[in-house]
Amino acid sequence: MSIVNKFKQSLSARIVTYVLTLCILLFVLSLSGFYFFSKHRIEEMTYRNAEILTENTVMQTEAILAPIMKIADNYKWMITRMINHPDTFMDLTRQIVAQNPEIIGSAIAFTPNYFKDKGLYFSPYSYRDGDSIRSIQLGNENYEYFVMDWYQIPMSIQQPYWSEPYYDEGGGNALMTTYSVPVYLDSNGKEIIVAILTMDLPLDRFTEMVSSLKILETGYASVLSRNGTFVTHPNKELIMNQTIFSYAKEKNNPELREIGRDMQRNKSGFVSSTLDGIERVMYYAPLPSSNWTLAVLFPKSEMYLPLRSISIILLIVIIIGLGLLTVIIARIITRQLSPLHHFATSARDVAKGNFNIILPDIHTQDEMRELHDAFEYMQHNLVHYIQTLKDTTSAKEKIESELRIAREIQMGMIPKTFPPFPSRKEIEQFAVLIPAKEVGGDLYDYFIHEEKLYFIIGDVSGKGIPASLLMAVTRSLFRTVSLHYNTAAEIMAGLNRSLSENNESNMFVTLFLGLLDLRTGMLEYCNAGHNPPLLIEKTSSYFSVIPNLPLGLYEDFEFKQQSYQLNAGSTLFLYTDGITEAENGEQVLYGEERLLAFLSEKEFATPQLLIEGVLEDVTHHVAHAPQSDDMTMLAITFVGGQEKYEKSITLINEIQQIPILYEFIEGVGHDLGLEDALVLKLNLALEEAVSNVILYAYPKEPGKKIVVSVSLKGSDLIFTVTDSGIPFDPTLSENPNLELSAEERPIGGLGIYLIKQIMNEVTYSRIHDINIFTMKKKI
Amino acid sequence: MTSRIVRLFVILFSCGSLSAQMPEVVFMPHWLPQAQFAGYYVAQEKGFYEEAGIKVKIVHPSASIMPTESLLSGKVDVISLFLVTAMTTVGNGAEMVNIAQMSQNSALLFVTKKSKNIKTIQELSGKKIGIWKSGFDEIPKSLVNSLNIKVTWVPILSSINMFMLDGVDAMTVMWYNEYDQIINAGYNSEELNTFFFSRHGCNMPEDGLYCLKNTYNTRKQDLRKFAEASLKGWEYAETHPEETIEIVLEVMKKNHIPTNYAHQQWMLEKVLELMKPPLEKGNKGYLSEITYEKAAKKLLSNGFLKSITPYSEFFKPVLSFKNDDQ
Numbered sequence A: 001m002s003i004v005n006k007f008k009q010s011l012s013a014r015i016v017t018y019v020l021t022l023c024i025l026l027f028v029l030s031l032s033g034f035y036f037f038s039k040h041r042i043e044e045m046t047y048r049n050a051e052i053l054t055e056n057t058v059m060q061t062e063a064i065l066a067p068i069m070k071i072a073d074n075y076k077w078m079i080t081r082m083i084n085h086p087d088t089f090m091d092l093t094r095q096i097v098a099q100n101p102e103i104i105g106s107a108i109a110f111t112p113n114y115f116k117d118k119g120l121y122f123s124p125y126s127y128r129d130g131d132s133i134r135s136i137q138l139g140n141e142n143y144e145y146f147v148m149d150w151y152q153i154p155m156s157i158q159q160p161y162w163s164e165p166y167y168d169e170g171g172g173n174a175l176m177t178t179y180s181v182p183v184y185l186d187s188n189g190k191e192i193i194v195a196i197l198t199m200d201l202p203l204d205r206f207t208e209m210v211s212s213l214k215i216l217e218t219g220y221a222s223v224l225s226r227n228g229t230f231v232t233h234p235n236k237e238l239i240m241n242q243t244i245f246s247y248a249k250e251k252n253n254p255e256l257r258e259i260g261r262d263m264q265r266n267k268s269g270f271v272s273s274t275l276d277g278i279e280r281v282m283y284y285a286p287l288p289s290s291n292w293t294l295a296v297l298f299p300k301s302e303m304y305l306p307l308r309s310i311s312i313i314l315l316i317v318i319i320i321g322l323g324l325l326t327v328i329i330a331r332i333i334t335r336q337l338s339p340l341h342h343f344a345t346s347a348r349d350v351a352k353g354n355f356n357i358i359l360p361d362i363h364t365q366d367e368m369r370e371l372h373d374a375f376e377y378m379q380h381n382l383v384h385y386i387q388t389l390k391d392t393t394s395a396k397e398k399i400e401s402e403l404r405i406a407r408e409i410q411m412g413m414i415p416k417t418f419p420p421f422p423s424r425k426e427i428e429q430f431a432v433l434i435p436a437k438e439v440g441g442d443l444y445d446y447f448i449h450e451e452k453l454y455f456i457i458g459d460v461s462g463k464g465i466p467a468s469l470l471m472a473v474t475r476s477l478f479r480t481v482s483l484h485y486n487t488a489a490e491i492m493a494g495l496n497r498s499l500s501e502n503n504e505s506n507m508f509v510t511l512f513l514g515l516l517d518l519r520t521g522m523l524e525y526c527n528a529g530h531n532p533p534l535l536i537e538k539t540s541s542y543f544s545v546i547p548n549l550p551l552g553l554y555e556d557f558e559f560k561q562q563s564y565q566l567n568a569g570s571t572l573f574l575y576t577d578g579i580t581e582a583e584n585g586e587q588v589l590y591g592e593e594r595l596l597a598f599l600s601e602k603e604f605a606t607p608q609l610l611i612e613g614v615l616e617d618v619t620h621h622v623a624h625a626p627q628s629d630d631m632t633m634l635a636i637t638f639v640g641g642q643e644k645y646e647k648s649i650t651l652i653n654e655i656q657q658i659p660i661l662y663e664f665i666e667g668v669g670h671d672l673g674l675e676d677a678l679v680l681k682l683n684l685a686l687e688e689a690v691s692n693v694i695l696y697a698y699p700k701e702p703g704k705k706i707v708v709s710v711s712l713k714g715s716d717l718i719f720t721v722t723d724s725g726i727p728f729d730p731t732l733s734e735n736p737n738l739e740l741s742a743e744e745r746p747i748g749g750l751g752i753y754l755i756k757q758i759m760n761e762v763t764y765s766r767i768h769d770i771n772i773f774t775m776k777k778k779i
Numbered sequence B: 001m002t003s004r005i006v007r008l009f010v011i012l013f014s015c016g017s018l019s020a021q022m023p024e025v026v027f028m029p030h031w032l033p034q035a036q037f038a039g040y041y042v043a044q045e046k047g048f049y050e051e052a053g054i055k056v057k058i059v060h061p062s063a064s065i066m067p068t069e070s071l072l073s074g075k076v077d078v079i080s081l082f083l084v085t086a087m088t089t090v091g092n093g094a095e096m097v098n099i100a101q102m103s104q105n106s107a108l109l110f111v112t113k114k115s116k117n118i119k120t121i122q123e124l125s126g127k128k129i130g131i132w133k134s135g136f137d138e139i140p141k142s143l144v145n146s147l148n149i150k151v152t153w154v155p156i157l158s159s160i161n162m163f164m165l166d167g168v169d170a171m172t173v174m175w176y177n178e179y180d181q182i183i184n185a186g187y188n189s190e191e192l193n194t195f196f197f198s199r200h201g202c203n204m205p206e207d208g209l210y211c212l213k214n215t216y217n218t219r220k221q222d223l224r225k226f227a228e229a230s231l232k233g234w235e236y237a238e239t240h241p242e243e244t245i246e247i248v249l250e251v252m253k254k255n256h257i258p259t260n261y262a263h264q265q266w267m268l269e270k271v272l273e274l275m276k277p278p279l280e281k282g283n284k285g286y287l288s289e290i291t292y293e294k295a296a297k298k299l300l301s302n303g304f305l306k307s308i309t310p311y312s313e314f315f316k317p318v319l320s321f322k323n324d325d326q
Helices: A003-009 A011-081 A086-099 A149-157 A204-211 A244-250 A254-264 A305-351 A367-413 A464-484 A488-500 A592-601 A607-622 A655-672 A676-696 A749-758 B002-021 B035-045 B048-052 B067-072 B083-091 B138-146 B178-183 B213-218 B220-239 B241-254 B261-275 B289-301
Strands: A105-110 A124-129 A132-137 A175-187 A190-202 A220-224 A230-232 A269-275 A278-287 A292-299 A427-434 A442-449 A452-460 A509-517 A522-528 A534-536 A540-542 A561-565 A571-575 A631-638 A646-652 A705-713 A716-723 A761-767 A770-778 B024-028 B055-058 B078-082 B096-100 B108-113 B128-132 B152-156 B170-174 B192-196 B207-212
Touching: A011 A086, A011 A175, A011 A190, A011 A204, A011 A220, A011 A269, A011 A278, A011 A292, A011 A305, A086 A105, A086 A124, A086 A132, A149 A175, A149 A190, A149 B152, A190 A204, A204 A220, A204 A230, A244 A254, A244 B261, A254 A269, A254 A278, A254 A292, A305 A367, A367 A464, A427 A442, A427 A607, A442 A464, A442 A631, A452 A464, A452 A571, A452 A631, A464 A488, A464 A509, A488 A509, A488 A522, A488 A561, A534 A592, A540 A592, A571 A607, A592 A607, A607 A631, A646 A655, A655 A676, A655 A705, A676 A705, A676 A716, A676 A749, A676 A770, A749 A761, B024 B067, B024 B220, B035 B048, B035 B055, B035 B220, B035 B241, B035 B261, B048 B055, B048 B220, B067 B078, B067 B096, B067 B207, B078 B083, B083 B096, B083 B138, B083 B207, B083 B289, B096 B213, B096 B220, B108 B138, B108 B178, B128 B138, B138 B289, B170 B178, B178 B261, B207 B213, B207 B220, B213 B220, B220 B241, B220 B261, B241 B261
Parallel strands: B024 B055, B024 B078, B128 B152, B128 B170
Antiparallel strands: A105 A124, A105 A190, A124 A132, A175 A190, A220 A230, A220 A292, A269 A278, A278 A292, A427 A631, A442 A452, A452 A509, A509 A522, A522 A561, A534 A540, A534 A571, A571 A631, A646 A705, A705 A716, A716 A770, A761 A770, B078 B207, B096 B207, B108 B170, B108 B192
């Protein structure tokens, strides 16, 4: 099973994953928060530390340098006091060296020829040589101290001067610096410099102090002189050889040069710069007494070393923790959820009908217990419910079967044979009733009485059995009441009275009643609150109706009737509101407008096609929405009242029968009031047709039947000659050669020619061994 | 490093016996070891002198041992000197001749801080100018004299600290040396005003090789070999500056002289520039009569010389030149 599948199928896997993801997210957030906060703090602390360290070191180094300045100041004063006793100065220098162990040499170098008798270079100098102190005159021709920095600079700038560090004369690696102060003397009210007092200070203690400084792993301190010369540095090569500026040039690091210049301006502060390919942080501060600079440097990355190790440890702890968490959570959840699996199995068993399965034991008092109790409850109830369901189902089945029977009975009341009156060519009609429930409240009915078609379409209020019962009553009443009254309004009033009586349940019926004179097409109708029918002629329109009131509401209501002359070919389309109020899924009604539009657009050959067309359109509209009401449609096409004439005669195949045919044709002519000339012509044609059959259809078979029938359809008078003789299609005969004598012409040829001359249309067909020869004549 | 040691050994041992027979030339440059004399160290280190058939010993001056005295006392055979220093020395009667004029241009300049607001050389009037106590003062003083201004000369031993701390308003410096020291002490070139002597009618050649007249007469071949091999050293230095600087630094380290690569690089670059003859077709190591006369007149007019030694007496070239009519 793949992980994805496991994830999809296992609740515990999902919970573990979610919990784990959340935990990781929280850890990542808190760890990065910790990291960045700590990083910031460490940076701050390291910087602060570096700053403090630098400031402390500055103070400590100052503690070496500053006392020298104080000592010099003291002795300076003594020199002015003893200026008239030059021979004491050598002792004074000895005293300075002797009393100040940190000083290893001291000179009092007078300006040239200051003491007339002491020569050009009077400069008593004492210096430490091992444990003893030696004293000499410093200046001579080979040591013209007047051009030395230690003398010349304080003399020129008239200020004390710390010399640039230098190596001891002895040649050793001992670094020295000399502090020189000018000694002033009042000369005629003017302060003039008479000598320079110097004190030589070895820098070993100073450099040791600075070199011993440590910051982080490889951080170090360095002192630079005023000119930027390295006085101390872990890289001995740099000491006294390089200035920060030459070093910057060598390393091609202009930034470092600028830092050096800032140092010379006695600035202090943090800078970070890349030195030897490593990003370093530097804090520098001036040594106030000498204008030298102390700098503390450390690689930036080292700041974060402790943080990195803490983070790694933390990360390992978190990973292990997450691992443990995963295992523990997985165990707990799996254990907690394990009854679910049993419940699932139990549910499947219950579904199979095994209600007595044993549920898993739950000892906790939690949701799982609740589920168990609910399951148990369901188990018990299901047994009861299934029994009830069985009973209900059998009861329902019984009702359903009864309903089915009721429906059959109801449907039996509704005429369903089409065409209902096959012999009545004046009308064509078709109807459907589709109940919404097993039995419905819609109805339609019709019958013919005395050349009149009585028809109704109606809708009983409500649905189901009560509606169907009232529908049955209405239909029965229609059949009986109609025969007792002459007009539609009277019939409707009669129906209303009967239905209103004892109408306890206040049910009512909408009904459209029509009486169509089949001979004339005159329609007499009365509407009792029903949907107005549609009249489909060349154009379609709703029938103008007086609505009146539905039946069964007011016993004495006076119904008003209307009449309309139907033209031949007109169709009356009646329907119940089940059609126009058919709803689709969006509760949009099919509507009268759509019905009208549909019927206006399309032409249908027969009422059946018309109804099927409408039904299809409604079904299309409704789509899958359930049918809510009975749908009933009735369509009646008035073909024409003229085709009221029909007559036939049966002859046998004897030539003597021809006079009977004459008599029959004349009778027709009389019946229809035809002109004599036309009757004569019809006689001629039919004689030819019938004699053809008599002579050839049944060779040597006397006594066979020939049926001649006539009917009037519109202005067409249609004659049909049928026989069951040998197949013969007279229409296929060639036109006769009129040049030939009668005897010479082939049999029958002239007769057909004659018939075609007289009649407008001649057709032949053979159906079921019967020759049907039809002749049509417009009159 | 190893290869250098091996080479030293080879030189020491292979030449040990040979060098005994080789004539020795003791050479003293007129200052402490630095790139100013790179060519000689390179010639020594690369064995050009041995190749030429001489053994050369380079010794350096100190506070008590000066080049001229050493030469006159016969302790050394060849020294290097500034032209004008040599001319005044010869003018004072020293029996010394120039055998090759290595530097062809002046490296001298006055430098002031821009903050001193000295924009033209005339504005040095009344100012304190630092100058080496140990000599080389003839040309600066001549130049100032020629400008008709008065300045206060402040003799300085060698450091730039007087200048740095405003003990002087201006300082006489060498383009290849002190000027760069000032830069390496934190001053930017744009913060300094410079007055090059060469642009004020004082483009005097500087470093030249000198020996006693007697030495010239008796050891002309050895001197020629020395000068030629030295020039070869200089040519090598020009084409191999990095190696040259390393050689110089090594020599300086041995002599405990603090320095650094950047400064010696600058110095070598500038010294090599100064060695280029001002005229395109000029010869290296040549001292033209015009230059000599010009310098002599300047010294004479400023009282550094009492009389002019004839050019032919002063310049005794040991090198051969492309065309002698320069």
